[in-house]
Amino acid sequence: MVGVPVIVLAGFLGAGKTTLLNHLLRTGSGTRIGVVVNDFGAVNIDAMAVAGQVDAMVSLAGGCVCCVTDEGGLDDVLGKLTGAVDVIVVEASGIAEPQAVAQQVLGSADPSVEYGGLVEVVDVVEFAATRVRHPELDKHLRVADLVVLNKVDRVDAAALAEVFAVVTELAEGAAIVTTEHGRLDPGLLFDRRERPKSAQLSFDDLEDHSDHVHALYQSISFESDEPMHPERLVEFLDGRPEGVFRIKGYVHFGQPERYELQVVGGFLRLRRARWGRAEPRRTSLVVIGVDMSDIEEQLVSCVGEGDERAMFAVHRHTEA
Structure with a gap:
């Protein structure tokens, strides 16, 4: 829940x-x-x-x-x-x-x-x-x-x-x-x-603030049908770039369960969740923050199969 x-x-x-x-x-x-x-x-x-x-x-x-x-x-x-x-x-x-x-x-x-x-x-x-x-x-x-x-x-x-x-x-x-x-x-x-x-965190439909000094933050969406490598993703999350405020969504590790991810500032949590019966198994994340020019490239580098032993890195941040 x-x-x-x-x-x-x-x-x-x-x-x-x-x-x-x-x-x-x-x-x-x-x-x-x-x-x-x-x-x-x-x-x-x-x-x-x-x-x-x-x-x-x-x-x-x-x-x-x-x-x-x-x-x-x-x-x-x-x-x-x-x-x-x-x-x-x-x-x-x-x-x-x-x-x-x-x-x-x-x-x-x-x-x-x-x-x-x-x-x-x-x-x-x-x-x-x-x-x-x-x-x-x-x-x-x-x-x-x-x-x-x-x-x-x-x-x-x-x-x-x-x-x-x-x-x-x-x-x-x-x-x-x-x-x-x-x-x-x-x-x-x-x-x-x-x-x-599917668009609850998108800023595309917000009022145009491009001429305001506070228009510094942005939202980046990331999706992958290939599983994420557990150790590489956790390494990215533990050392997430400066300026990242929120990350949320679901992660596909190639496991029977999907993992719900919530990051707020320095707080990181993963929860196991079931896939929907007709739901495609994919990773869908939204990252919100400032100065995130290479976030997508860093997430792409986290794509890849990992074995069961690699999942220990994920379990450290997963709620029982």
């Missing part, structure tokens, strides 16, 4: 998390989005800003979601949403520890949810000052799966290039995109339910 993806949305106060979240809610194209809003304070301002646009919401006022450490933890909150939505976004408070929130999702015992990635929103205008006030920002960037440089319309090209260079070094290969007013395309984070299954 494929779980509901849970995306952790983090960033320091004023970075633009709620603006970005509201944009996702307005442009989700039929996707049912559940939100866990975590506002540190007695009056939940973020929840008030989001209310009315969301399909399902649970509010955690008066404390950080990373401090929900009782037995069950975040599972109890997520369980209230999973039956009604297609994706869940946890908007962490500006002083939350995003890695702790992501670890709660990754450690969830609820089979109806799965990790959807840690998104760190950065205010490029206040980036240098924020690093001084909150030196832990460097650590947050190191564990992020996707970094969103927001408010790029408020800095010149030289200033943006300087921030981009520092973030690229700190984020250690994470995908980085730039936005104005939090206008991040939802297709980078989750599948749009109104699309046919």
Whole structure:
């Protein structure tokens, strides 16, 4: 069973998390989005800003979601949403520890949810000052799966290039995109339910953003009727190129089962699944990220028969 993806949305106060979240809610194209809003304070301002646009919401006022450490933890909150939505976004408070929130999702015992990635929103205008006030920002960037440089319309090209260079070094290969007013395309984070299954991750039908600074990411589809070599594919996945944010689809290893592949940032998981009765046995993958000029060539090099012993490399990443 494929779980509901849970995306952790983090960033320091004023970075633009709620603006970005509201944009996702307005442009989700039929996707049912559940939100866990975590506002540190007695009056939940973020929840008030989001209310009315969301399909399902649970509010955690008066404390950080990373401090929900009782037995069950975040599972109890997520369980209230999973039956009604297609994706869940946890908007962490500006002083939350995003890695702790992501670890709660990754450690969830609820089979109806799965990790959807840690998104760190950065205010490029206040980036240098924020690093001084909150030196832990460097650590947050190191564990992020996707970094969103927001408010790029408020800095010149030289200033943006300087921030981009520092973030690229700190984020250690994470995908980085730039936005104005939090206008991040939802297709980078989750599948749009109104699309046919065969094209649910395609960007071909999106609005043309080619003249925008944030039009840096792309989607690559890969298919092969020949089996993939287990060791070569796992080597590619373990050392996946910088800028790759998501990989998902099904892999044909020449085995009786097909393998469902999910990659989000540094998270990698394979699941065994049955082939449909009339379903052709082939590998079908979609890769999303930035600067992926040679991804197809690298995947082509992974095509090839492997013996049963080579499957041990796959089993290391396969859920029992």
